[in-house]
Structures are given as structure tokens and as C-alpha cells.
Amino acid sequence: xxxxxxxxxxxxxxxxxxxxxxxxxxxxxxxxxxxxxxxxxxxxxxxxxxxxxxxxxxxxxxxxxxxxxxxxxxxxxxxxxxxxxxxxxxxxxxxxxxxxxxxxxxxxxxxxxxxxxxxxxxxxx
Amino acid sequence: xxxxxxxxxxxxxxxxxxxxxxxxxxxxxxxxxxxxxxxxxxxxxxxxxxxxxxxxxxxxxxxxxxxxxxxxxxxxxxxxxxxxxxxxxxxxxxxxxxxxxxxxxxxxxxxxxxxxxxxxxxxxxxxxxxxxxxxxxxxxxxxxxxxxxxxxxxxxxxxxxxxxxxxxxxxxxxxxxxxxxxxxxxxxxxxxxxxxxxxxxxxxxxxxxxxxxxxxxxxxxxxxxxxxxxxxxxxxxxxxxxxxxxxxxxxxxxxxxxxxxxxxxxxxxxxxxxxxxxxxxxxxxxxxxxxxxxxxxxxxxxxxxxxxxxxxxxxxxxxxxxxxxxxxxxxxxxxxxxxxxxxxxxxxxxxxxxxxxxxxxxxxxxxxxxxxxxxxxxxxxxxxxxxxxxxxxxxxxxxxxxxxxxxxxxxxxxxxxxxxxxxxxxxxxxxxxxxxxxxxxxxxxxxxxxxxxxxxxxxxxxxxxxxxxxxxxxxxxxxxxxxxxxxxxxxxxxxxxxxxxxxxxxxxxxxxxxxxxxxxxxxxxxxxxxxxxxxxxxxxxxxxxxxxxxxxxxxxxxxxxxxxxxxxxxxxxxxxxxxxxxxx
Numbered sequence: 001x002x003x004x005x006x007x008x009x010x011x012x013x014x015x016x017x018x019x020x021x022x023x024x025x026x027x028x029x030x031x032x033x034x035x036x037x038x039x040x041x042x043x044x045x046x047x048x049x050x051x052x053x054x055x056x057x058x059x060x061x062x063x064x065x066x067x068x069x070x071x072x073x074x075x076x077x078x079x080x081x082x083x084x085x086x087x088x089x090x091x092x093x094x095x096x097x098x099x100x101x102x103x104x105x106x107x108x109x110x111x112x113x114x115x116x117x118x119x120x121x122x123x124x125x
Numbered sequence: 126x127x128x129x130x131x132x133x134x135x136x137x138x139x140x141x142x143x144x145x146x147x148x149x150x151x152x153x154x155x156x157x158x159x160x161x162x163x164x165x166x167x168x169x170x171x172x173x174x175x176x177x178x179x180x181x182x183x184x185x186x187x188x189x190x191x192x193x194x195x196x197x198x199x200x201x202x203x204x205x206x207x208x209x210x211x212x213x214x215x216x217x218x219x220x221x222x223x224x225x226x227x228x229x230x231x232x233x234x235x236x237x238x239x240x241x242x243x244x245x246x247x248x249x250x251x252x253x254x255x256x257x258x259x260x261x262x263x264x265x266x267x268x269x270x271x272x273x274x275x276x277x278x279x280x281x282x283x284x285x286x287x288x289x290x291x292x293x294x295x296x297x298x299x300x301x302x303x304x305x306x307x308x309x310x311x312x313x314x315x316x317x318x319x320x321x322x323x324x325x326x327x328x329x330x331x332x333x334x335x336x337x338x339x340x341x342x343x344x345x346x347x348x349x350x351x352x353x354x355x356x357x358x359x360x361x362x363x364x365x366x367x368x369x370x371x372x373x374x375x376x377x378x379x380x381x382x383x384x385x386x387x388x389x390x391x392x393x394x395x396x397x398x399x400x401x402x403x404x405x406x407x408x409x410x411x412x413x414x415x416x417x418x419x420x421x422x423x424x425x426x427x428x429x430x431x432x433x434x435x436x437x438x439x440x441x442x443x444x445x446x447x448x449x450x451x452x453x454x455x456x457x458x459x460x461x462x463x464x465x466x467x468x469x470x471x472x473x474x475x476x477x478x479x480x481x482x483x484x485x486x487x488x489x490x491x492x493x494x495x496x497x498x499x500x501x502x503x504x505x506x507x508x509x510x511x512x513x514x515x516x517x518x519x520x521x522x523x524x525x526x527x528x529x530x531x532x533x534x535x536x537x538x539x540x541x542x543x544x545x546x547x548x549x550x551x552x553x554x555x556x557x558x559x560x561x562x563x564x565x566x567x568x569x570x571x572x573x574x575x576x577x578x579x580x581x582x583x584x585x586x587x588x589x590x591x592x593x594x595x596x597x598x599x600x601x602x603x604x605x606x607x608x609x610x611x612x613x614x615x616x617x618x619x620x621x622x623x624x625x626x627x628x629x630x631x632x633x634x635x636x637x638x639x640x641x642x643x644x645x646x647x648x649x650x651x652x653x654x655x656x657x658x659x660x661x662x663x664x665x666x667x668x669x670x671x672x673x674x675x676x677x678x679x680x681x682x683x684x685x686x687x688x689x690x691x692x693x694x695x696x697x698x699x700x701x702x703x704x705x706x707x708x709x
Contacts (some may be wrong), residue, residue: 010699014695014699017695017698017699018691018692018695021691021694021695022687022691025687025690025691025694026687026688026691029687059698060698063698063699063702064702066702066706067702067705067706067709
């Protein structure tokens with residue numbers, strides 16, 4: 001059961017790594033997958049650096065949590081995902097952005113998964 | 126001498142009249158290029174396929190029976206449009222098939238070099254309207270498209286090929302079929318069928334200019350490149366034609382070629398090792414293969430029908446009498462597709478691409494058809510080999526130069542001619558000077574081709590003499606022509622990678638190897654081939670090079686390379702974590 005839980009938690013980590021690395025290797029495709037154009041100049045730099053770093057860091061933190069068994073590693077990515085979901089709602093409600101229920105759902109589900117599973121994964125180390 | 130005002134006016138008017146007359150006298154040029162059409166695929170070259178439009182052109186022009194191209198598409202197109210050897214014009218092979226070790230060399234990018242000038246640019250400079258409708262395949266970046274290489278109006282496919290019924294790639298190395306209109310990405314109409322559409326666009330371009338300037342229209346058809354697809358009404362004409370199979374067809378075409386005088390009456394023919402035994406097939410298999418070839422014939426027939434529409438339009442608009450037509454193919458028949466296309470693996474692969482190859486719908490929208498090596502050999506009858514190979518079946522194709530300005534009766538030439546001759550020929554027909562040393566601020570690689578204009582008019586018998594050596598190489602398959610002789614080397618899987626010597630005038634089927642009987646001739650030609658290779662920067666292909674495999678590797682790299690790199694990096698990171706986890 002614990003092995004299965006580790007695999008389930010590892011899957012979003014791998015997905016985040018893929019998305020983050022895609023920003024480094026193929027930023028145009030990465031931008032398109034998130035519904036944005038690839039900007040020029042400083043905008044492109046920020047897109048690649050900030051968005052790429054967000055995803056890579058989340059992936060690495062989850063993997064670090066799985067490796068060390070320290071549940072605090074899971075808190076940061078969970079916090080980031082909750083924040084992302086909240087900001088998507090704000091963007092929709094206040095700033096005329098498109099409503100993105102699929103993405104919000106994924107972010108909340110993964111954040112909850114990390115928070116709920118972290119004590120179990122930590123306890124068994 | 127003092128001229129009166131009236132005299133000055135008369136002189137000026139006369140001069141203007143003469144200039145205008147000179148403009149009218151310059152002929153229009155229609156350059157039609159079929160794709161992968163075999164040597165005997167049109168009726169006037171021995172085919173059973175009905176090609177009345179091309180036959181009518183042949184009846185008013187000269188048919189060349191010893192004309193050679195490269196054995197693959199893009200190198201032919203690059204030489205055709207520039208008159209420069211493929212190793213010096215940037216396209217020694219299709220870009221999809223160039224090994225990475227070669228791609229670092231300037232002339233091995235598979236993109237038409239900026240150091241050559243196209244016949245379209247020269248004609249455009251000379252005041253011609255220049256149109257192109259069809260396959261380009263000489264570069265797909267914005268400044269590599271025909272719109273930037275001398276064509277003022279274009280509708281063009283940048284890839285090796287594409288579906289004939291819709292805007293869809295035909296092999297998975299492409300994400301989409303890359304069509305461009307006047308240099309911008311475009312989408313095809315719902316009722317698209319390639320041959321019909323390309324002629325419609327050509328007519329539209331021609332009619333868009335009503336001034337007195339002549340035009341040059343380049344029409345590189347998709348027909349009959351894979352996927353072999355044709356309207357049902359054309360296919361249905363041939364459903365019973367190929368029931369006797371490929372061996373009978375090859376023999377039938379050889380016989381007809383002899384009757385027509387296309388080849389010597391005593392010429393022999395060999396059976397390719399890739400030709401399967403028709404008699405060993407089941408009735409169901411024979412029925413399916415016959416349908417494959419019927420669709421192919423329908424596709425040739427449809428192309429001819431639409432060429433006929435263009436000719437009729439030119440006649441109706443009074444342009445025909447001043448138009449020269451040049452018709453040819455880019456290389457010999459295409460053997461891709463194997464002789465077992467109904468295997469589970471093949472059908473699964475097609476299904477993934479959104480295609481089927483069911484008997485009932487073969488040739489229609491959504492179907493993927495090929496003719497395979499056995500029927501490809503019949504399409505190249507009576508020659509040996511087919512596309513990609515340097516055998517005559519890969520390189521010798523029909524060439525017809527026709528029109529009222531050329532001749533009012535059928536003529537034939539057995540003189541050796543080469544694809545690089547087309548640009549110089551067009552330049553002479555149109556009284557356009559050859560490119561100067563510099564063009565557009567760049568030093569230009571000089572043309573090597575010879576004009577066929579005098580040959581077309583019957584003023585000379587040959588354009589190449591015994592002292593001329595014409596070299597050729599593509600993907601390691603190589604040849605050198607001199608007088609009636611040819612040395613040729615074909616790599617696997619069909620060839621043996623050894624040099625052979627043939628007299629291709631007496632023995633176009635390449636059945637009688639003369640290397641033992643004429644060792645001095647072989648040595649002389651080999652020496653000249655090595656000289657050709659050195660002078661033109663021909664690179665040796667890697668020992669294990671295989672064109673088809675290289676296309677797959679390059680295609681995966683180009684289309685999926687970044688994704689694979691991301692997956693590789695992700696795997697490495699995850700692998701490191703996993704190792705640390707296991708150690709812990």
C-alpha cells in the first residue's frame with residue numbers, strides 16, 4: 001500500500017519535472033500547453049525562468065520528500081499549488097482571465113494528495 | 126542630319142512597336158513535373174495508361190528517350206531549376222535523408238543554396254510573370270520558399286509529399302502538411318484534390334495578368350507520389366487492366382516500347398530481385414494488388430486530364446500558340462510500401478496515422494495506397510531498378526518538349542540529356558541571358574547544363590560529345606555517363622555496392638555488364654568519377670547508411686527530439702533520486 005502511495009505521489013512530481021524541463025528545452029511548446037504565447041525579450045526570460053523554476057522546484061521537492069521521508073518537503077509544493085489555484089480564481093474574478101476549472105481542480109487535488117499522504121510517507125521511514 | 130518632328134514620332138512609334146512585338150514573340154513556358162512517374166508510365170512511352178493530353182503534346186514536340194534526372198525528388202528539383210549539380214546547389218539528397226555527419230557541410234543542408242539562381246529569378250528579371258503551383262521541397266523556412274526564389278505567385282507544398290485529398294501529412298515525421306500561398310502558411314479548400322487544385326491555381330495565376338508580358342508556370346504535381354490516390358471514376362477505368370500482374374505488365378510495356386522505337390528492338394530486360402512471384406499469390410491477393418496499380422493508373426490518368434484542362438484553357442484564351450510545354454518526372458517509379466501492405470503491422474501503422482488500405486476504398490479520401498517494388502519495376506519497364514537507385518529505372522524518365530514554337534509533328538531524340546539541361550534550355554527559348562558571375566550581390570555557381578533548344582529544333586543530334594563526362598551521386602548510389610557508356614554503383618538492399626559498366630544506348634535494361642570485357646573503359650570512367658566527386662565535394666555516406674532508416678531517424682529527431690530530450694533529462698533526475706532512495 002505504501003509503495004502504491006509513493007508511486008501516486010511520484011507521478012505529479014515527474015509531471016512537474018517534465019513541464020519545467022520543457023520550459024528549458026522547448027519553451028514555445030511549454031507556453032502553448034499552458035495557453036500562453038511565448039513572449040520576447042525580458043518577458044521570455046521571465047516566462048522561462050520563473051515558470052520553469054516553479055515546476056522544477058515542485059517536482060524536486062516532492063522527490064526529496066519521498067527520498068528523505070521528511071514531510072516538510074511536501075508542504076512547500078502543496079502551498080504553491082494552493083496558491084496557484086487561488087490566484088487562478090482571483091485572475092478569473094477580478095482580472096478578466098478565462099476560468100480554468102480543470103487546472104484548478106488538478107492543483108487542489110495534487111496539493112491535497114501531498115498534504116494527506118505526507119504523514120503516512122513520513123511515518124513509515 | 127536634321128529630323129522633322131513627324132519623322133521623330135514615326136521612329137519612336139516604330140521602336141515601341143518593335144519592342145512590343147519582341148515581348149509578344151517571347152514564348153510562355155509551362156514546366157510540368159510529375160512526381161515519381163516511371164519511364165513507361167505514359168502512353169507515348171509504352172504505357173497502357175490513357176494519357177491523351179501528354180500524347181497530344183508529344184505529337185507536337187520532341188520526346189527524349191535518354192533523359193536522366195537524379196533518382197530522388199529534391200536533388201532533381203534543385204538541378205532542374207538551377208542547371209547546377211546537386212552537390213553544389215545545396216541539395217545532394219532530400220533533407221530528411223541526409224546523415225547528421227553531412228549536415229554540417231554548407232552544401233549538404235538539403236536547402237536550395239543562395240549561391241545558385243533559379244530559372245524563375247532569371248525570367249522574373251527578364252520581365253516574365255513567374256508562377257508556381259505544387260511541390261517545392263527545397264526548404265520550408267520563410268526565405269527558402271519559392272516566393273523568395275523568383276516566383277511571383279505561388280501555392281506550394283514544402284514537404285516531400287502529402288495527402289492528395291486533404292491537408293494531412295502522409296508520414297508521421299511531419300506534424301502537418303506544410304502548404305504556403307505566396308510565402309504565407311495557408312489551408313487547403315474542402316474539395317481539394319491535388320492535380321485538379323494545382324491546375325486551377327495555375328489557371329488563376331495566368332488569368333490574373335492580362336498584360337502582354339509572357340509567363341513561366343512551374344507545375345510540380347503531387348501525382349504520382351505516395352499516397353497513391355485518385356478519383357474513383359479514373360481508377361474504375363483500370364480495375365480489370367492489371368489482373369495479369371506485374372511481370373506480365375513489365376513484359377507488355379517492354380514490347381510496346383520496342384514497337385514505338387523507345388528502346389532498341391533487341392534490348393534485353395532483367396527481373397529485379399525485389400520482384401515477387403505473381404503466380405504464388407492467392408486470388409484475393411492478386412485482386413488487391415491489381416487494385417493498387419489501378420489507382421496508380423487512375424492517378425496518372427487524372428493528372429493527364431487536368432493537364433488537358435490547362436492546355437484547353439490556353440487555347441481558349443489565345444495563349445497556346447505561343448507556349449512551350451516541358452513535361453517530365455523528378456525520378457523513376459517509387460517502390461515504397463512493400464508487397465504485403467495488408468499485413469497487420471502495416472494496417473496498424475496506417476490506422477495510427479488515420480489511414481486505411483481496404484480494397485473497396487483504396488485511392489479514396491482516407492486511404493493510403495502504394496504500388497510496392499514489383500509494380501514499381503513494371504512502371505519503370507524495361508529498365509532496371511527504380512527510385513533512389515542509380516539504375517536506369519531510377520534515373521531515366523520521360524521528357525517531352527512541345528508546343529507550336531517547337532514543332533508541329535512528333536520527333537524523338539535518343540541523345541543523352543540530363544536534368545541540368547532544362548534551365549539552359551528555357552533560357553535559350555526565352556532569349557534570357559545565363560546568370561552573370563554575380564547575382565543579387567553574391568557570386569553565383571555557374572550552370573553545367575547544356576541547352577536542348579537546338580536539339581529540339583532538329584539542328585543537332587547530340588549536346589554531349591564523347592569527351593563529356595557527367596557524374597552523379599545520391600546517398601552513396603552513383604553513376605558516371607560518357608557517350609553510350611555508364612558506370613553505376615547501387616547500394617543495398619537491392620544493389621551490391623559494386624561498380625558495373627553498361628552501354629545504355631544498346632542495353633538500356635543494364636543486363637550486360639561490360640566491366641570484364643572493357644576493363645580500360647571501366648578504369649577511365651572510374652577515374653573521371655573520382656574527379657567529379659572531388660571537384661563537387663561529394664561526401665562518402667556512412668558505411669551502414671540506409672536512406673529509409675535515416676529518414677526515420679531524422680524525422681524522429683526533428684519532430685520529437687525536444688520531447689525526447691525532456692524525457693531523457695526527467696529520467697536522469699528521477700533515476701538519481703531512485704538510486705539514492707535504494708541506497709538509503
